Amino acid sequence: MNSFSWRSESDESAPSRLSPVDDRLTADAALRRVRRGEHLLYTGDFQNAKQLLAAMGRRLPAPTAARSPLEAFRAERRARQLEHETLSRIVVALDRSYRLELRRAPDVAEACRWVWGEPDADKTVVSLKTLIGMLGAAEWRRKGLSVPGLEGKIHPHYGVYLPTRTDYVELLLSVTDVKGKKVFDVGTGTGVLSFLLLQRGASSVTATDCDERAVACARENAERLGLSKRFEVLQGDLFPPGKADLVVSNPPWLPEPPKNRVDRAVFDEDNRFLLGFLEGLAEHLNPGGEGLLILSDLAVLLGLRSAEWLDQELARCGLVVKWKKSTPARHSKAKDKSDPLHAARSREVTTLYGLVPAPEQKSS
Numbered sequence: 001m002n003s004f005s006w007r008s009e010s011d012e013s014a015p016s017r018l019s020p021v022d023d024r025l026t027a028d029a030a031l032r033r034v035r036r037g038e039h040l041l042y043t044g045d046f047q048n049a050k051q052l053l054a055a056m057g058r059r060l061p062a063p064t065a066a067r068s069p070l071e072a073f074r075a076e077r078r079a080r081q082l083e084h085e086t087l088s089r090i091v092v093a094l095d096r097s098y099r100l101e102l103r104r105a106p107d108v109a110e111a112c113r114w115v116w117g118e119p120d121a122d123k124t125v126v127s128l129k130t131l132i133g134m135l136g137a138a139e140w141r142r143k144g145l146s147v148p149g150l151e152g153k154i155h156p157h158y159g160v161y162l163p164t165r166t167d168y169v170e171l172l173l174s175v176t177d178v179k180g181k182k183v184f185d186v187g188t189g190t191g192v193l194s195f196l197l198l199q200r201g202a203s204s205v206t207a208t209d210c211d212e213r214a215v216a217c218a219r220e221n222a223e224r225l226g227l228s229k230r231f232e233v234l235q236g237d238l239f240p241p242g243k244a245d246l247v248v249s250n251p252p253w254l255p256e257p258p259k260n261r262v263d264r265a266v267f268d269e270d271n272r273f274l275l276g277f278l279e280g281l282a283e284h285l286n287p288g289g290e291g292l293l294i295l296s297d298l299a300v301l302l303g304l305r306s307a308e309w310l311d312q313e314l315a316r317c318g319l320v321v322k323w324k325k326s327t328p329a330r331h332s333k334a335k336d337k338s339d340p341l342h343a344a345r346s347r348e349v350t351t352l353y354g355l356v357p358a359p360e361q362k363s364s
């Protein structure tokens with residue numbers, strides 16, 4: 001294939017050469033070839049291609065044994081990264097109308113248009129693994145997702161944080177005093193927290209997200225829910241300009257480097273988001289205003305932050321906890337005993353902190 005448009009989620013550069021392969025390729029042979037650096041362009045049957053990926057995945061090394069939760073966590077991330085790098089070398093080609101040129105292939109055109117817009121070349125090449133992820137996401141977007149306390153559904157877009165962990169959403173429902181309040185939502189994702197607050201009587205929300213996909217997703221959801229007149233979303237870093245009565249945020253909760261675009265919803269290198277939020281909160285609050293910070297303690301359980309870290313940072317930023325409410329994690333990973341991180345995940349607690357500026361000290 002001479003020229004094609006290359007699509008990647010991890011900024012991997014376009015392959016210089018594609019080696020056509022088909023259903024005769026075994027998983028062992030595929031692994032040998034991708035480990036030598038080849039990109040294999042699958043031209044056979046779609047279902048067989050999916051089975052090939054699964055068989056290759058089963059042959060990859062399990063995470064190395066770990067002596068601590070942090071070692072287990074990092075070994076797990078390394079294993080996922082290796083899996084991604086290896087399996088992403090099985091690629092497929094789409095034609096000018098995003099038709100997948102494989103036997104028994106599903107219609108992928110709508111999913112592709114949703115993520116990339118109109119085709120910009122005669123051929124588009126993407127890893128099969130990414131395409132399968134896009135198909136799953138398109139299904140969520142079509143069906144929508146019910147969220148406790150929200151009237152109507154959230155229709156998530158590909159690559160935008162999916163509010164399937166409802167424990168943190170339920171925490172926000174305990175905030176009763178939102179009527180007439182002007183709200184900021186920092187890192188809005190699908191916009192779910194904004195919409196809950198708007199439906200409970202907030203007068204307006206200005207939301208931000210650094211990711212253009214999240215911005216488009218939140219905007220579309222606001223329209224679907226009939227809330228767009230009171231909802232504005234800006235693409236940008238942390239706070240919108242100005243001040244609000246309530247500033248809500250569910251930041252990425254693990255202080256480790258993100259490895260791809262989607263990771264930025266979960267991984268916050270050097271606590272940049274969280275520290276920026278705490279440092280900037282007071283100056284973005286109207287008098288009597290309150291910050292609503294949602295934070296899991298998984299980072300503490302993994303040894304990525306000390307138990308005292310948050311209190312120290314709150315004090316440094318001149319903030320106090322006016323109230324807090326916690327809930328144990330109820331997501332499926334917290335119950336999975338085969339997960340190497342089960343010990344930490346089963347103890348995970350998510351807390352909603354009501355934060356206010358510390359009262360000024362009177363000098364004597």
Ligand SMILES: C[S@@+](CC[C@H](N)C(=O)[O-])C[C@H]1O[C@@H](n2cnc3c(N)ncnc32)[C@H](O)[C@@H]1O
Pocket residue numbers: 161162163186187188189190191192193208209210211214236237238249250251252253264265266273
């Ligand atoms: C854990 S997700 C929460 C999304 C949504 N608020 C929710 O509760 O479902 C964190 C969000 O913060 C966004 N984000 C990460 N860094 C950011 C930054 N520096 N400024 C604004 N948004 C950011 C991510 O793109 C992601 O949508």
